[in-house]
Amino acid sequence: METRMGQAAKRSERSVDAAPDWRSAVCPHDCADRCRLRACVAEGRLIALAGDPDHPVTQGFICRKIAELPARLNGPERLRRPLLRGGPKGSGEFRPIGWAEAIATxxxxxxxxxxxxxxxxxxxxxxxxxxGLVQGHIAPKRFFNRLGSLQMIRTICTRAGRTGYRQTMGGSISPDPTAIGGCSLVVLWGVNPAATNIHQLPTLKEARARGAKLVVVNPVRIRGAEGADLVLQPKPGSDAALALGVMHALVRDGRHDADFVARATMGFEELARRLADYPPQRVAGLTGLTVAEIEAFARLYGEHRHSFISVGPGCQRHSNGGLTLRSIACLPGLTGALRFAGGGVYFPTSTIFPHDWHELEGEELRPTPAAGYNMIHLAHMLNGTGFPIRSLFVAQGNPASVLYNQSALRAGLGREDLFTVVHDLFLTDTARLADIVLPATSAFEQADLFFSYFVPALYRSQRIVAPPGEARSNRQLFGDLAQALGFGEACFAQDDDALIRELLAADHPAIRGLDRARLDAQGWAPVAAETTDRRFGPDRALPEDLRLRFADATLAAPEYLPPKESEEGSPDRFARYPLALVTPSGHSFLNSNYAGEAGLTAEEIRPTLYLHPDDAARRGVANGDRVTVFNDRGRFEVWAVVEARVKPGVAVAPGQWWSRHYPCGGNANMTTPDFVADLGGGSAFNSNLVEVRRADGI
Incomplete structure (x- = not known):
């Protein structure tokens, strides 16, 4: 059988005359897998990407998203020169300028x-x-610390969940996700690895081949649910109630591991008192599940103590998201699943390999006291809440597509008195609202270091092709701006390799003990990360600081609080907007990445909204109808897909397309809220009630 690299090479050779040259590379995206790549270069261009067959996680295969990237990087939509706005904001009218004029302006x-x-x-x-640690973190933080600006606090992805998880586990300790082949039960809770973590699939298949049971918990019947032993579709945001109901049944029936609880956990008595409030009969009403489904889940989880729960970020993107992860993380503490290789709860928290490299981020350079803002509240910042914002700098992001409460955000971005600079590869929704747009390099056109938080490792990526046109990296751009602003510190004159050397020389716990020779020789090396079985496996009483915390003197036992926008949490609002809208990842997009790539948008066909047949019938909506989705924050239009795999009362809008693909120029974030979750200031956009009607004139 022909290898994937061979297939990619054949496709590549059709467009070039020179023999292809395969080089090592790394996928730069915010994805747990962190694929090790083989990059095909010919005539100075990147023409194909394939998975590294020798890498133990990548195993020679990659997602279509990254496989399609070379064509887009070489395509006509790639930015190659700086642009200056020449018309009203948002008009897309720009004229080319030189870098000297751009930097001076x-x-x-x-x-x-x-x-x-x-x-x-x-x-x-x-x-x-x-x-990238250099281009995406160290370089920008150094510059804006020296400038004295507010620093952005990253909260959008997993902040609530990882705060709840860390409170329970005492840190970012996690099961080894490559060891789940030996588990007897796998639970996919609010996660769809076929779309977001494809290199988890081989180990899932291994576990199933060995006879492991599979439970899928998701409001939407995902791909891969076929053949599962149990499929549960709870109401969005009710996951904590489900976890508490399962724990109630475990303790009621004596299916918990009393010895493990005694030696390795804290606060069981308080948890048991709390669980008395969550019998399956009550939990059925809170979750929309049946008592029989809850009891079946508890029975499977109690019988199969060598269990692995993979939790996706979607279920913690609710107003109760921190408590949701607190509740789920308590489950293996009751059964002792943490004792086994691969056992416990896996939540994709990047704090296993943190971004905070304080000694390299230039905090000592600040002319002002350190202060920050929650990235979720960008609209509030731009519209006059807090400090008066006169200029916005955006890089490696597209807030006009991915942030919430878009009506308010676009009003702020559209201010004529706001001087906006965007550094990107393409003219995104945000770039169209900029005053100056600067062409950025891709990860294949610069050197960097990357971490992986699926299987903890550090990767080194080299520049393998020259950037097209006049594109510059973050590090180059901030060096140019530092010089223009008169910043004389030597750190702003460092090149990529010097920054990498400095980072690798830092006394940071994430890289202590790193095999530098292995990193240099093969381009990646594992980093030290404690796994749950190493901590909890030995048959010994753990000291308090290493125990799983059901509760303690400062931490109450978990409880269920209904989502801020839900039938229980806001009955008056529910009467007006009775559908819970969730926005899971699309198979072809990564947030808004690739939502401008023709091949992948063609695969997704068009922006859609999935509705249960009963909900569609009540609204006179048929399959393929154009519909308006709305609440008092905003509205967007999409095409309806009527399918029974969606839970009644739930509307599903996968992926975040760019605005130009929507009939009325806005995506689901026109309706999403920008209030924060219960813990960590995390996002809560899945706590979102809407109504749906057939679009006007249809």
């Missing part, structure tokens, strides 16, 4: 703002377009 505008309003008036926003 930015420096002049910022110097004027610094003189009148101070550095807090210049706001940085960074997404996860690249997860």
């Amino acid at each position: 930015i420096a002049q505008r910022w110097q004027a703002i610094l003189a009148t309003d101070g550095p807090y008036a210049i706001l940085p926003f960074f997404g996860s377009g690249t997860e």
Whole structure:
């Protein structure tokens, strides 16, 4: 059978005359897998990507998203020169300018703002377009610390869940996800690995081949639920209630591991008192499940103590998201699943390999006290809440597509008095609202370091092709701006390799003991990360600081609080907007990444809304109808897909397409809220009630 690299090479050879040259590379995206790549270069261009067959996680296969990237990086939509706005904001009217003019203009505008309003008036926003430690984290943080700006606090993805998880587990300790082949029960809770973690699939298949039971918990019947032993579709945001109901049944029936609880946990008595409030009969009403389904889940979980629960981020993107992860993380503490290799709860928390490299981020350079803002509240910042914001700098992100409460955000982004600079590869929704757009390099056109939080490892990525046109990296751009603003610190003159050397020389716990020779020789090396079985496996009484916390003197036992927007949490609002809208990842997109790539948008066909047949019938909606989805925050239009795999009362809008693909120019985030979750200031956009009607004129 022909290898995937061979197939990719054949496709590539059709467009070039020179023989292809395969080089090592790394996928830069915010994805747990962190694929090790083989990059095909010919005539100085990146023409194909394939999975590294020798890498133990990548195993020679990659998702279609990254496989399609070379064509887009070489395509006509790639930005190659700086642009200056030439018409009204949002018109997309720009004219090319040189880098000297662009840097001088930015420096002049910022110097004027610094003189009148101070550095807090210049706001940085960074997404996860690249997860490089040098380009995506160290370089921008150094510059904006030296400038004295507010620093953006990353909260959008898993902040609530990882706060709840860490409170329970005492840190970012996690089961080894490559060891789940030996588990007798696998639970996919709010996660769809076929779309978001494809390199978990081989170990899932191994476990199933050995006879492991499979439970799927998701409001939507995902791909892969076929053949599961149990499929549960709870109401969105009711996951904590389900976990508490399962624990109630475990304790009621004596299916918990009393010895493990005694030696390795804290607060069982308080938890048991709390569980008395969550009998399956009550939990059935809270979750929309049947008592029989809850009892069946509890029975499976109690019988199969060597169990692995994979939790996706969607279920903690609710107003109760922190308590949701607290509740789920308690489950293996009752059964002792943490004793086994691969046992416990896996939540994709990047704090296993943290971004905070304080000694390298230039905090000592600040001319102002350190302060930050929650990235979820960008609309509030731009619309006058807090410090007056006069300028916005955006890189490796597209807030005009992915952030919430878009009506308010777009009003802020559209301010004519807001000087906006965007550094990106493409003219995104956000870039169209900028005053200056700067062409960025891709991860294959610069050197960097990347971490993986699926199987903890550090990767080194080399520049393998030159950037097209005049594209510059974050590190180059901030060096240019530092020089123009008169910052004389030597750190702003460092090149990529110097920054990498400095980072690798840092005394950071994430890289202590790193095999540098292995990193240099093969381009990646594992990093030390304690796994749950190493801590909890030995048959010994653990000290308090290493125990799982059901509760303690400062931490109450978990409980269920209904989502802020739900039938129980806001009955008056529910009467007006009775559908719970959730926005899971699309198979072809990564947030809004690739939502402008023709091949992948063609695969997704068009923006859609999935409805249960009963909900569609009540609204006179048929399959394929164009519908308006709305609440008092905003509205968007999509095409209906009527399918029974969606739970009644739930509407599902997968992926975040760019606005130009929607009939009325806005995606689901026109309706999403920007209030924060219960823990960590995390996002809560899945706590979102809407109504649906046939679009006008249809």
